[in-house]
Each structure stands twice: as C-alpha cells, then as structure tokens.
Amino acid sequence: MYRRFVDESKLVWDRPEPPQRPSPTPLSRDMIVQAAIRLADADGMEAVSLRKVAADLNAGPMRLYGYMSTKDELLDLMVDAVFGEIPLTDPGLPWRASLTSLAHGIRTAVLRHEWLADLLGGRPNLGPHTLAYVEASLAALYASFGDIDTAMHVSSTVNAYVVGAVKAEITDLHVERISGRTEQQWQTWAGPYLSRLIATGEFPTLAKVVEDATHPDADTLFDIGLGYVLDGIATRVNSG
Incomplete structure (x- = not known):
C-alpha cells in the first residue's frame, strides 16, 4: 500500500x-x-x-x-x-598489486560487517560505490592486458575466489561462536575420532594433512589462496 x-x-x-x-x-x-x-x-x-x-x-x-x-x-x-569504505587503487598501479589491494579491501569490509558475506555473489549491485570498485579492478586489468574480455574474465575469477574465501571465513567464525569451541578446542574434541580413522590406513593423504601439514592463520591462508589464483592468471595470460 x-x-x-x-x-x-x-x-x-x-x-x-x-x-x-x-x-x-x-x-x-x-x-x-x-x-x-x-x-x-x-x-x-x-x-x-x-x-x-x-x-x-x-x-x-x-x-x-x-x-x-x-x-x-x-x-x-x-x-x-x-563498498564506499573500501579504498580504491590508483589507475597506474600494476594489475596484480591493484587486485591484491582490492581483494583485501573486500575481506576487511566483510570482517567489519559480517552480514555482508551473505549479500556478496548474488545479483549485481549497481550502486555508485560498487561500480567504482568494479571500475578500479577492470581499469587495472585492461591497462595491463589491453583486452576487455580478458579483463572481465580475470576480474570475475578473482572475485569468485575472494567471495568464496570470505564466506568460508565468516562461516567458520559463526560456527565457532555457536559451538563455543575454538579451532584448537574443536581439533582436540574431534582428534580421537580422526585418529581412529587414520589408523585404518584408508586415508593416507588425510593422515599427512593431520600429521605434517601446517595450519596457517586466516590472514595467511587468504593470501596463499589469492597468490595461487593470481599466479595462475599470470601464467595463463603470459603463455597466451
């Protein structure tokens, strides 16, 4: 009405x-x-x-x-x-530095406003601040690669990683709060069960993860994943 x-x-x-x-x-x-x-x-x-x-x-x-x-x-x-809180990058910044800065801007915004994680990756937002963010990303890529399709595909790929990573991080935080267990407490709680499964010999790679893998903090993990994505993009574009 x-x-x-x-x-x-x-x-x-x-x-x-x-x-x-x-x-x-x-x-x-x-x-x-x-x-x-x-x-x-x-x-x-x-x-x-x-x-x-x-x-x-x-x-x-x-x-x-x-x-x-x-x-x-x-x-x-x-x-x-x-999105208006996210610092935009200088148009002259190399594409990798620009996308790294913008990706961290999204993550910082989501950690400050956790509800934002649920609203990312859906229908396009046409607000002026959001479009300015997209423009900064595309401008850096287009200036470096000279092809608008490549710029769009790379931007979409990086965005997919960032959205997925921050949603997973926020989900982990919510689960921790609801359960009342920290990650270390969860590992202690689930440890005996996992040890029994690993002892069967049916999960040798999982055993390597439990026994030998490092478990970086959320900041480091985000940077590692982003680095893999950007390395892959650089290799693909340079080989083309």
Whole structure:
C-alpha cells in the first residue's frame, strides 16, 4: 500500500529523495542506511527490517517508503555504502598489486560487517560505490592486458575466489561462536575420532594433512589462496 509513493520504474539510485518537511525526526536515505548497518553489525541481518530501522530512527515506518520501496532496495543500499569504505587503487598501479589491494579491501569490509558475506555473489549491485570498485579492478586489468574480455574474465575469477574465501571465513567464525569451541578446542574434541580413522590406513593423504601439514592463520591462508589464483592468471595470460 505504501509503494504508491515511490516511482518504481526507476532504480533506487535514480530516484530523488522526497522533499524535506517539518518534522521532529529528520530523515534521509543515508540516515536510514546507516541505521540499518548499525543494526546488522550489532545483531545480524535478522535485525534489519524497515519497521526496525524506523524504530531505531524514531520515525514512522511509512516515512521510509518515500526513500525505498522494499527491503531488497535497503540491502542494496547497505552493500553499496560498505563498498564506499573500501579504498580504491590508483589507475597506474600494476594489475596484480591493484587486485591484491582490492581483494583485501573486500575481506576487511566483510570482517567489519559480517552480514555482508551473505549479500556478496548474488545479483549485481549497481550502486555508485560498487561500480567504482568494479571500475578500479577492470581499469587495472585492461591497462595491463589491453583486452576487455580478458579483463572481465580475470576480474570475475578473482572475485569468485575472494567471495568464496570470505564466506568460508565468516562461516567458520559463526560456527565457532555457536559451538563455543575454538579451532584448537574443536581439533582436540574431534582428534580421537580422526585418529581412529587414520589408523585404518584408508586415508593416507588425510593422515599427512593431520600429521605434517601446517595450519596457517586466516590472514595467511587468504593470501596463499589469492597468490595461487593470481599466479595462475599470470601464467595463463603470459603463455597466451
């Protein structure tokens, strides 16, 4: 019933904000988005709804529908606001340094706003900050490789690694909190079971992992994986 106040023929990025009116509670699209981010940071995505955001701002829910028509639009605005926190790279930076910096920017943003992990990798976000991030990535690649298709494919490949890695990292953090066990405590708890399986001789490679492999911290693991991806890209492009 409230959507009649919004021109849904335009994307939320194209819609002007409603005119300000005398009110004891000032409101703006940015205020709404920042309130939603605060709620999500504190209590997760389940804490975010137009009703709850309105309550946080001491405003009536109906007023919010002048700024966005659905929760999906609010989520798009939240994601784009967080992308605005990521430092962009200089256009003259070599492609590998640029993509490394941008990848770390995404990871830092997700660790600061863990709910973001659930919103990455879905439908494209067309917000200005998100598009600026994509532009920085593509510009570095195109300047180095001179082929826009190569730039797009490389950017997509690196993005797939980064999204997968940060989602896995956040999932591990959530599991740790829910279970109440640290990784070391989990290993101690599961150790006897794994030892019995390894003793059967049916899992020789898994035995090498348990007995001989190093177990780097999350920061190092992210860099190792990113390095493999970038090394593979460099080899593929240079051999072509």
